[in-house]
């Protein structure tokens with residue numbers, strides 16, 4: 336089957352969060368089971384892209400509001416990613432350093448989606464499935480079925496994966512003129528709450544919609560940032576499919592970012608070396624239990640309560656904490672202040688650092704994830720694979736992947752996002768750490784768990800096949 340994944344991010348080409356990891360792994364797994372999956376994304380001027388070799392495979396003059404934007408599609412060459420990657424470069428629009436965060440993002444992503452469809456339209460062999468990821472590609476299903484220019488694509492089934500419904504990409508109807516022509520009476524398909532809403536349009540027009548974990552699908556029917564009613568209405572075509580992880584990239588046995596590679600057999604000594612290196616680098620004490628946090632410093636991740644959690648936990652327990660993340664400036668500033676106030680006990684790197692993230696999974700004893708919203712969450716699955724015990728709020732994908740020790744599992748769960756509940760969970764973790772014999776056994780159980788894409792890659796194929804029948 337020919338599968339075209341369309342996404343704003345793809346690891347290692349451009350990554351902001353888990354979306355990149357998923358789009359950088361799922362197609363490769365689909366290809367190993369005999370399919371032909373490829374990825375098309377905007378051209379971002381990342382360090383990876385600047386180093387990479389590319390060739391131009393397509394050119395198109397995109398006209399919007401009478402203005403011509405020269406666009407071209409570049410294919411990555413000499414890469415061993417397990418799937419072909421195409422990048423859409425549109426003069427003045429996509430050739431930028433960051434993936435998101437520009438005032439004209441709605442316009443940029445609309446232009447991107449138009450060029451993608453124009454390119455697909457001009458292919459001799461059409462894809463069997465178009466797989467869109469998040470709101471940046473949510474207008475594709477609408478345009479394929481309702482814009483006159485793309486009539487030829489009408490029969491191709493489309494799937495929309497919702498990685499995060501907090502972000503929907505809304506923009507005012509005044510920008511409607513930037514679309515290719517469609518029947519005026521179809522405008523309602525683009526609208527949600529008086530705005531053009533790409534995520535809502537994707538949910539309405541895609542043939543199937545999935546969230547990245549079953550629990551998140553259920554939760555969204557109750558709470559989905561305004562889309563609850565729509566999801567309840569469209570429930571018949573919605574399904575939750577748990578993400579997998581790329582067990583080749585995320586493998587403590589071969590991970591080149593680690594000080595010392597390790598297997599399940601020598602995890603104790605291997606993890607000890609990684610912890611020591613990490614603690615030395617950040618002025619921490621490797622003999623104490625080490626708690627880590629990795630992620631975007633935003634409300635959904637519970638990052639706003641992290642400073643208070645850290646202060647209370649450091650007062651109550653003899654532990655060390657390490658944090659890697661970036662996001663809201665106020666949260667970043669408070670965290671930096673704490674690093675000054677608690678030297679030798681708490682430290683952080685405010686920023687994005689792929690290497691360090693691997694070292695934290697391999698060196699920290701516990702990983703905190705007090706998320707308010709977590710559609711799937713990959714961090715807890717990486718942590719498990721590296722033998723680092725996750726402490727999670729029981730929500731979304733965290734609920735689907737972490738079983739509490741008291742229920743015979745391998746992690747620590749709390750129900751609510753409160754300072755008290757997280758600090759209580761840290762206390763439970765400290766008690767667990769003191770029983771080293773049992774702790775090491777649980778590490779073994781964690782590392783044996785299989786969260787690879789082997790299973791879910793097949794589930795997506797089954798779903799595509801149903802659509803082709």
Ligand code: ADP
Nearest residue numbers: 352353630659660686687688689692712713714
């Ligand atoms: P989300 O996509 O919501 O941010 P996920 O858990 O799905 O959350 O994925 C986050 C991914 O981003 C993981 O690969 C994690 O290791 C990585 N990550 C997050 N913040 C950072 C950071 N500051 N530096 C390096 N990697 C990070």
Ligand code: GLC
Nearest residue numbers: 353354498709710711712713
């Ligand atoms: C989103 C979600 C995260 C999920 C990731 C990959 O960024 O916030 O929970 O793991 O997408 O699907």
